[in-house]
Each structure stands twice: as C-alpha cells, then as structure tokens.
Amino acid sequence: MGKCILVVEDQEDNRQILRDLLTFSGYEIAEATNGAEALDAIAMRRPDLILMDIQLPIMDGYEATRRIKADPATRAIPIIVVTSYALSGDEAKARAAGSDDYVAKPYSPRALLAKILEHLD
Amino acid sequence: MVEDIANQIRYGRRAAEASAPRWAVSFAIACIVGIAYFVAARLSLLLLADGVAVFWPAAGISAGTLIALGRRAQLPVTVGTMAATLVANLLGDRNLWSTIVFAFSNAGEAVLTAWLIEHFFGADFSLGRVRHVLALLGAAVIGTAVSGIGGTAGFKLLQGSPASIGTTWLHWFASDALGIVTVAPLLIALISAVRKPPRRAELVEGIAAIVVLALIGGLVLILPAELLTSVIPVTLLFPPLLWLAARGSPAFVAAAVFIVSLTIVWGTTFGIGELRPASSVGARVLPAQASILLMTLGALILAALFKQIRDQSRAVAEASQHKSQFLANMSHELRTPLNAILGYTELILDNLYGETPDKMRKALDRVQQNGRHLLNLINDVLDLSKIEAGKLTLSLSDYSLNNVVQGVFVAVESLAGEKKLELKMDVPPGLPIGHGDERRITQVLLNLVGNAIKFTDAGTVTVTAEAAKDAFTIAVRDTGPGIADADRLTIFEEFRQGDSSVTKKKAGTGLGLSIARRIVEMHGGRLWVESKLGEGSTFFVTLPIKAKVAAVT
Numbered sequence: 143m144g145k146c147i148l149v150v151e152d153q154e155d156n157r158q159i160l161r162d163l164l165t166f167s168g169y170e171i172a173e174a175t176n177g178a179e180a181l182d183a184i185a186m187r188r189p190d191l192i193l194m195d196i197q198l199p200i201m202d203g204y205e206a207t208r209r210i211k212a213d214p215a216t217r218a219i220p221i222i223v224v225t226s227y228a229l230s231g232d233e234a235k236a237r238a239a240g241s242d243d244y245v246a247k248p249y250s251p252r253a254l255l256a257k258i259l260e261h262l263d
Numbered sequence: 264m265v266e267d268i269a270n271q272i273r274y275g276r277r278a279a280e281a282s283a284p285r286w287a288v289s290f291a292i293a294c295i296v297g298i299a300y301f302v303a304a305r306l307s308l309l310l311l312a313d314g315v316a317v318f319w320p321a322a323g324i325s326a327g328t329l330i331a332l333g334r335r336a337q338l339p340v341t342v343g344t345m346a347a348t349l350v351a352n353l354l355g356d357r358n359l360w361s362t363i364v365f366a367f368s369n370a371g372e373a374v375l376t377a378w379l380i381e382h383f384f385g386a387d388f389s390l391g392r393v394r395h396v397l398a399l400l401g402a403a404v405i406g407t408a409v410s411g412i413g414g415t416a417g418f419k420l421l422q423g424s425p426a427s428i429g430t431t432w433l434h435w436f437a438s439d440a441l442g443i444v445t446v447a448p449l450l451i452a453l454i455s456a457v458r459k460p461p462r463r464a465e466l467v468e469g470i471a472a473i474v475v476l477a478l479i480g481g482l483v484l485i486l487p488a489e490l491l492t493s494v495i496p497v498t499l500l501f502p503p504l505l506w507l508a509a510r511g512s513p514a515f516v517a518a519a520v521f522i523v524s525l526t527i528v529w530g531t532t533f534g535i536g537e538l539r540p541a542s543s544v545g546a547r548v549l550p551a552q553a554s555i556l557l558m559t560l561g562a563l564i565l566a567a568l569f570k571q572i573r574d575q576s577r578a579v580a581e582a583s584q585h586k587s588q589f590l591a592n593m594s595h596e597l598r599t600p601l602n603a604i605l606g607y608t609e610l611i612l613d614n615l616y617g618e619t620p621d622k623m624r625k626a627l628d629r630v631q632q633n634g635r636h637l638l639n640l641i642n643d644v645l646d647l648s649k650i651e652a653g654k655l656t657l658s659l660s661d662y663s664l665n666n667v668v669q670g671v672f673v674a675v676e677s678l679a680g681e682k683k684l685e686l687k688m689d690v691p692p693g694l695p696i697g698h699g700d701e702r703r704i705t706q707v708l709l710n711l712v713g714n715a716i717k718f719t720d721a722g723t724v725t726v727t728a729e730a731a732k733d734a735f736t737i738a739v740r741d742t743g744p745g746i747a748d749a750d751r752l753t754i755f756e757e758f759r760q761g762d763s764s765v766t767k768k769k770a771g772t773g774l775g776l777s778i779a780r781r782i783v784e785m786h787g788g789r790l791w792v793e794s795k796l797g798e799g800s801t802f803f804v805t806l807p808i809k810a811k812v813a814a815v816t
Contacts, residue, residue, distance in 0.1 A: 153603075156602055156606070159610065163615065226595060226598070233658070234658070247598060247599075248606065249602070250605070250606075251609050251613070
C-alpha cells in the first residue's frame with residue numbers, strides 16, 4: 143500500500159494539482175479544506191505526511207499544526223507548511239508552530255515533490 | 264446633576280438619554296450661563312475706561328455657549344443672559360426699562376450670532392478651519408451691529424445718555440464684537456476639549472505656554488513702568504502666542520488670546536506701561552480694540568491654518584497606509600490563481616498527463632515564462648508596499664557570498680546566452696562568511712544583473728566581488744547604453760526608469776532598483792551607480808559583512 147499524504151488546502155484548483163501530482167507519484171491522498179477537518183481526517187486515518195496550507199477558514203494552518211504537534215499520538219507525522227510569500231514572518235511562525243518544513247506559494251510541484259520525498263525517507 | 268451637564272456637553276445630542284430630566288439640565292445651563300455672564304459683566308463694569316468697556320467678554324460667554332451647544336441650548340442661554348443682565352444693571356444705577364431693553368439686546372445678540380453660524384456652516388463649527396474663524400468674526404459683527412441698535416436706543420431714550428448716537432452705538436458694537444471674538448472661541452474650544460480631550464503631550468505643552476503667557480502678562484501689568492518699557496515690552500507676549508497658534512489645539516490658542524486681550528484691556532484701562540500714551544483713556548480705547556481684534560484674528564487664523572495642514576498631512580499618511588495594505592492584500596489574491604497556472608503548466612511539461620508534444624511544449628514554455636514574469640512583478644509591488652508600510656523585515660543568517668553569486672550566475676546564464684552577451688564572474692574564492700538576509704541579497708544581485716542583461720544589447724556583463732575590512736563591495740558592470748546624468752538619481756525612485764522610450768521596449772515595473780536600494784540600506788550598506796552615456800554603467804553595492812539587527816526603514 144502506498145504512503146498516505148493528507149492535503150489540507152481550501153482551494154479546489156490547488157487541491158487538484160496536488161491530487162494529480164501525488165497520485166501520479168504513487169501516493170494515496172486524503173483531503174481536508176480546513177484545520178478542523180484535518181484533525182478529523184487524522185483521527186480517521188493516520189497519514190504519513192501532511193501538506194498544510196496556512197490561510198484556511200475555521201481553523202488556520204498554524205493552529206492545526208500546533209494541535210497535531212501537541213498530541214503525542216500524531217506528533218511524529220512530518221508537516222510541510224505551505225506559506226504565503228505575502229506575509230513576512232510566515233516561515234518563523236510556521237517553525238514556531240512546530241512544522242518540519244515549509245514551501246512558499248506559488249510552489250513548483252517538482253520542488254514540492256522533492257521535499258516530500260526528503261521527509262518520507 | 265453635574266454629571267448630566269458634563270454628559271450634555273460631552274455627548275451633545277444624546278443628552279436626552281441622560282438620567283436627569285431635560286428641564287433640569289436646561290435649568291443648570293441657564294444658571295451657569297447666568298452666573299458667568301453676571302460675573303463677567305460686573306468685572307467689566309469695574310474695568311470701564313472713561314465710562315466705556317474696552318471689550319465685553321460676557322457677550323462671548325452667551326454666544327460661545329450657544330454656538331458650542333447648538334440650538335437646544337437656546338432657551339436656557341437666553342434666560343440666563345437676560346436674568347444676569349437685569350440683575351447686573353439693577354445693582355448699578357440703570358433704570359428698569361433701559362435694563363429690560365439691554366437684556367433683550369444681549370440675549371438677541373447671542374442668538375443671532377449663533378444662528379448665523381449654524382445657518383451657514385451647520386452644527387459642526389470648528390476653530391480648526393479658517394473659513395469658520397472668519398465666519399465667527401462676520402457673525403459677531405452682524406450680531407453686535409444689530410444689538411447695538413437696541414443698546415443705543417436704551418442708552419439714549421431711556422437712560423438719557425449725553426453721548427451722540429453714533430458714539431454710543433460704536434462703543435456697544437466694538438466692545439461686544441470684541442468680547443465675542445475673544446471669548447467665544449475659548450468656550451467653544453473648552454466644550455469641544457471636554458468632548459474630545461487632548462493628548463497628554465499636547466496638554467503639557469499647552470499648559471506650559473499658557474503659564475508663560477500669564478506670567479509675562481502679569482509682569483507687564485505689575486512691574487513699574489520704567490522697568491517695563493525697557494525690559495518687558497508687551498510684544499513679549501507674541502512668541503508664546505505664536506508658538507501655541509502653530510502647535511497647540513484650539514483650546515489653548517483661545518485661552519492665550521483671552522490672556523493677551525485681558526492684558527491689553529487692563530493696561531489700557533489703568534494706563535500701564537506702553538499702554539499709557541499721553542492721551543486720555545477714551546482716546547486709548549479704539550487703538551486698544553484694534554490691537555485686540557488684530558491679535559485675536561491673527562492667532563486664530565494662524566492656528567486654524569496650521570491645524571488644517573496637520574490634518575491634511577495626517578490624512579495623506581493614512582491614505583498611504585491604506586494603499587500599502589491594499590497592495591499587500593491584492594498581490595496575495597493575485598498569487599493564488601497564479602499558483603494554479605504555474606502548477607498545472609509544470610505538471611503538463613513534466614508529462615504527468617501523457618507525453619506532451621514538442622509544439623505544445625514550446626507554447627507551455629511561454630506560458631511558464633510569462634507566468635513567472637507576472638509573479639516577479641507581483642512580488643515587486645508587494646515588496647515595495649511592505650517596505651513603505653515598514654513591514655519588510657530581514658531574517659539574518661550566515662551566508663556565503665560565493666554561493667550567492669554562483670546562484671545568480673546560474674539563474675541568469677540562459678538569459679545572457681539568449682542575447683549572446685558574455686557573462687563574467689570575477690569573485691575570488693574563499694570570501695569571508697557573511698551575515699545577512701541571503702534571500703534578499705540574492706534578490707538584489709538578481710535585479711542588478713538582470714537589469715544589466717536587459718538593457719545591454721551587445722558586449723559583456725561582469726560581476727565582481729571583494730571583501731575589504733568589514734564590508735563586501737560588489738560591482739555589476741555592463742556595456743549597455745549608459746545612464747544620463749539626469750536619470751542617475753531618479754532610477755532609484757519608485758515607478759521610474761531612465762529614458763522612457765527604452766522603458767517601453769524593456770518590460771518591468773521600475774520598482775526593482777528602488778527595492779534593491781532599500782534592502783541594501785536595511786543591511787547598513789549602500790547602492791549607487793556610476794555611468795556615462797554610451798559607455799555602459801556600473802552598479803556598486805557595499806554590504807557590511809556582518810549586518811547588525813535589521814534597521815527599520
């Protein structure tokens with residue numbers, strides 16, 4: 143069974159890109175459109191890696207990252223945060239929330255895939 | 264009760280919601296205005312110069328209260344003014360009938376003056392506007408000219424005054440008009456200061472200047488005449504007055520104007536110092552009135568002018584802040600769809616959706632190039648708006664300048680190749696490790712080298728770097744058209760490029776250099792250009808090897 147990646151992203155187009163990229167690369171994917179859904183999805187099935195967008199409705203990426211990293215059961219799951227270039231200090235905030243890595247939006251799918259591989263090995 | 268009056272003053276129209284009944288508030292206003300009017304009137308009667316009041320501050324109390332509180336204070340102010348006039352005059356030697364005429368004249372004067380202002384300028388009279396200050400003068404002149412007719416009738420017909428009709432009217436008109444112009448602003452400003460208290464710093468500065476004014480005024484009146492004329496002339500009052508007019512809130516200016524007026528009135532009445540020319544008291548009154556009028560108007564107009572300028576510059580700063588915020592939001596919104604465009608393009612180019620034919624690949628390459636270009640433009644706009652909003656911060660870490668230059672070289676190699684330009688890097692190995700924002704420094708060099716390639720049609724672009732004591736010096740030299748002297752400074756300004764005919768051919772926002780310079784300056788370095796038309800340009804960057812804490816621009 144392929145490894146499972148949870149994609150937390152509120153924009154359908156961007157989810158579709160990740161869907162295409164990740165399934166093509168042989169991963170299974172789970173999807174969530176906000177932080178709260180992400181927590182539910184993790185409870186249903188523990189993913190091997192999480193791609194977390196920051197600007198999300200209901201519960202943003204920082205908060206979701208903090209909660210996942212605060213829970214001993216899910217702490218080990220690597221989280222790659224997708225930061226927005228627009229707001230300086232995003233990287234520092236993502237690190238403070240406990241993320242393992244980050245990519246800036248707009249990201250190159252190729253570069254993103256390389257990052258994912260780095261954390262799954 | 265006191266609280267309700269304060270509420271009435273503080274919240275204006277919401278007074279109806281106050282807990283005390285409306286009539287009680289009105290009664291209180293009537294009492295306060297009445298007592299203040301009475302005290303001012305009695306004091307003025309003590310200060311008569313040759314039987315004539317230099318100014319009549321009581322008129323300013325009624326008119327000022329009415330202008331500040333609006334039409335709903337009309338009844339209490341009228342009642343208070345009339346009652347005070349009756350009592351004050353009957354305590355003197357005036358007969359009942361003339362006193363009644365004076366009472367109507369005094370109250371009518373305040374109502375007419377306030378009505379004129381409200382009619383032409385609405386309820387939001389402000390001492391911070393030149394037009395309103397001039398309107399106050401106009402309304403006071405009309406109001407007192409009319410009430411002067413009643414007053415003159417009272418004096419001539421009922422009091423049997425010996426003075427001529429013209430002289431009587433003129434004295435009434437001049438002293439009441441002056442009273443309104445000097446005292447009404449004080450009340451208006453005080454009431455508006457209760458509604459919106461001034462900031463602490465403003466308060467301290469204002470009170471200090473007022474104390475200085477009062478001291479000088481006191482000295483002018485108390486010191487013996489010989490000492491006074493040589494040591495403390497009346498004109499010494501003007502520096503603090505002008506200082507307040509330029510910097511203070513209207514309340515302090517109005518208070519200052521009142522103090523200076525009082526000093527002049529006092530000096531005139533008792534013939535003190537410079538205010539004691541050889542002529543009689545009566546002959547001194549008109550010049551004194553003229554001085555008070557000019558001084559008051561000058562200070563109030565100056566204060567309004569300065570306030571308008573202050574308000575304008577604040578509005579401009581706010582608008583600029585909004586613009587920066589708007590640009591930041593907008594460029595974020597633009598970036599989101601761009602992520603999808605660039606993402607899909609890359610996936611198609613990577614044959615994710617099947618083998619991509621060569622023809623289609625060429626088209627997609629162009630989509631990708633243009634998408635990246637658009638992204639750069641958006642990033643430039645965003646960077647600049649962040650710099651302007653003071654929100655661009657450096658994230659400092661150790662970096663290798665050799666690596667940075669190498670990275671820039673790789674990034675622009677193909678660009679130079681397309682234009683058949685020679686690209687040379689002359690960087691000695693083993694430069695010291697620097698401390699700074701690597702991403703931003705890369706951005707600066709990419710911009711400089713990118714520009715050099717963009718504007719050079721044939722020849723060489725050379726990048727050199729060296730380390731002196733504690734600073735790197737990086738030079739980007741090209742064999743392009745060069746930059747005219749006139750353009751050498753403006754190219755660093757936002758939205759500017761050199762020769763606009765060139766600009767049209769070379770895409771760009773014209774923001775890059777301005778951003779680059781700010782980034783270099785935030786590191787504590789310098790960015791400048793040396794160039795001659797026709798002989799190419801060299802852009803120099805000096806950068807402290809160890810940048811300190813990011814300076815806020």
